[in-house]
Amino acid sequence: MKILTTVKRVVDPDAKVRLNSDNSGLVTEGLEAKMNAFDQYGVEEAIKLKEAHGGEVIVVSIGDSAGTKEIRTALAMGGDRGVLVTADMSEIDPKGVADLLAAVIEREAPDIVLMGKLSVDSENNQVGQRVAAKLGWPQATFAFTCEVADGWATVGREVDGGTANVRVKLPAIVTADLRLNEPRYASLPGIMKAKRKPIEELTPDDLGVELEPQLIIQGYSLPPARAAGEIVDDVDSLIDRLQNTAKVL
């Protein structure tokens, strides 16, 4: 079974990110980077599938060459080889990411693609869906269970108000939610093995993808400071305020 999984290098969510001086972007230099948490679930599930069904796990990332570190981590967890598409992430929108991934997936022709449901830095939650649409493949998003048998994947999905079970015919895109599994650590023997695993570097040109962002970020701003609270005299005036001032009732 050929399994493809994706990893994104993100700023450590525990780090304090500041706005730059003209509010045109975020200051991330000097902050620690990590593998996107949801991608860890995707990688873990990919490795579990390989352990159960055999085959290989291909780990794909997009970004600058620093991103090989996150690919190596996934290879140390048990992935077999990596693909890094070198590109400046600050200039790519989710559509661009999906276009690049779809091109890699077409080259590799995997049986299943496992991705994080979103990246914890930009939280767009749309790349998996876009890739599926672009390829015309079935998709099962927000997975908390994933069983593969006889060319089909049965996926339990976390949805508003409960869960939903879907069956998708492979090849398909599955995006991982946080209850899917407990990702393993990159073990020390795994880290040694990962040193010898190949990572192929490609450019958007190599993949024949032309990047034309459709999403332009105009600027960033901090949430407004919270205004002071107010003590009201009785329940009636509270309801009045909620209805007429806050307009939440």
Next chain:
Amino acid sequence: MSFLVNRRDLRFVLYELLDTASLCERERFAALDKATFEAVLDTAHQLAEDKFASHAHELDENEPTFDGTSVHILPAVKEALDAYVEAGFMAAPFDEELGGMQLPYTISQAAAALFHSANVSTAAYSFLTLAASNLLRAFGDERHKRLFLGPMLEGRFFGTMCLSEPQAGSSLGDIRTKAAPTGDGDYFVTGTKMWISGGEHDLSENIVHLVLAKLPDAPPGVRGISLFVVPKRRVEEDGSVGPLNDVTLAGLNHKMGYRGTVNTVLNFGDAGGCRGWLVGEPHQGLRCMFHMMNEARIGVGLGSAMLGYTGYLHSLEYARERPQGRHVDGKDPAQDQVAIIEHADVRRMLLAQKVYAEGAMALCLYCARLVDDLETSADLQERAQIELLLGVLTPIAKAWPAEYCLDANRLAIQVLGGYGYTRDYPVERFYRDNRLNPIHEGTNGIQAMDLLGRKSLRDGGKGLRALLAQMEPTMAQARKHDRLRPWAVDLAAACARIGEATFAVGAVAASGQTRQALANATAYLHLVGHTVIGWTWLRMAVLAANAPADTTTADADFYAGKLHACQFFFRRELPKTERWAALIVSLDDTPSTMPDGGW
């Protein structure tokens, strides 16, 4: 922000200060590189955060209990240690043929630093096992290695060190535990051991106690101590774990800190059936133990440093977030309050913690680097020099962090004020945990006597001279920078003070008055310790001053912080050496001459 360590600082120490990456040019480490080291530390960091730090508070509140039959420990401890073993940390520093990764000691200590910061109590079980494994690797025979070391590196057996007894702690020559030949090559061990960390638990299949005991024909004192391996359960020749080996738990000690590390009183051979196996030659047990002492003591120092470090990071975060009061020159109540990091005295307390903790971590990792050099340097003359240097640095690497990073924890509590004194914040736990470190693994008083009596006065002060010679190039480099030049001068003056103090004490010792000579050993430890830390800060300042000008803002801030912290140490800490030196040279004997009726 991680509260375990500033990874930028750890990278600075490992690769800029200690050039750890160059170790990979040596045959033993040829399969490794810097990216591998960082990947190992990333796994350590994540594991330490997820599995160790996560239950540190709960474990402190729920110390192990003994119901008369077995010991109960919070289940999260076993989960953490299982994950630690699974990730390969137990065997990491050992040879590939033993299933290890041949990780340099410097990097395994850097990984250990993260676990110390996260949760010293849980980490202690693995470090004890590592120390016991190290001893068996060095002195065990083929059988010891097969039956005990192998399973320890696989994480199936855990280890302990059984030295102290209720009546004999610092004075090991007075132990009473006995070992008598069984006639079939083994020994029957009888006696009671005290303060045995990890002495009883069900975290592992078996517990391997390394026990100091006396053979029937033992000469008196420290020359008559032998080392035995005594398992909790017997191990058959085929490696299978057999019946209990008559090691019984007499009770638990209830401690101030390190509360998650079960600490036991163990009886060996109450029923006459406790078998042990001799490790090394008869009567050479203490020598075996001392062979491992450098590493054990550096480990204690690093543990102390990291408790200081995590306390610093916690109190720094608090000081940045906590609004309280206004600047003394603008007390307008209509204005917003300022964060307490704005207040001069809070800044003093944060900087003191920074210089203690970062300085101590750098020193301990430098010592770890020397251990790597001692084992792998191709130059035999260099090795002899390193052995001298490590000898003199080890008591400092143990005692200085234990003293000053404990003080760092006191300051962390002070920064948090009343909140710091509550158990809702972790800084009081750090203090309680750290309070062990001046006591165990040779009290700080004993370290002081070791430094002065053994390392500085013996052999014509060769060790001390080796240390002072190491400082020369740093001072030469520092003199090239305007800002650093006065500090080079100050460091030279502190070195001269060490010379004078050593000379004064040496003269007394030479006249046979050893007791008088060593009476102010603690002041001597502070004097040399502060000088060594001053040197460590100057080394870091030289790197910071030489950093490329086109560096990123984050790096520029980092180096500026190093320079400023160095300034703090040289202006406010190093001058303390004057008083200590004066006291030592005066040969003051006030404590010794206190009339007995006057207490």
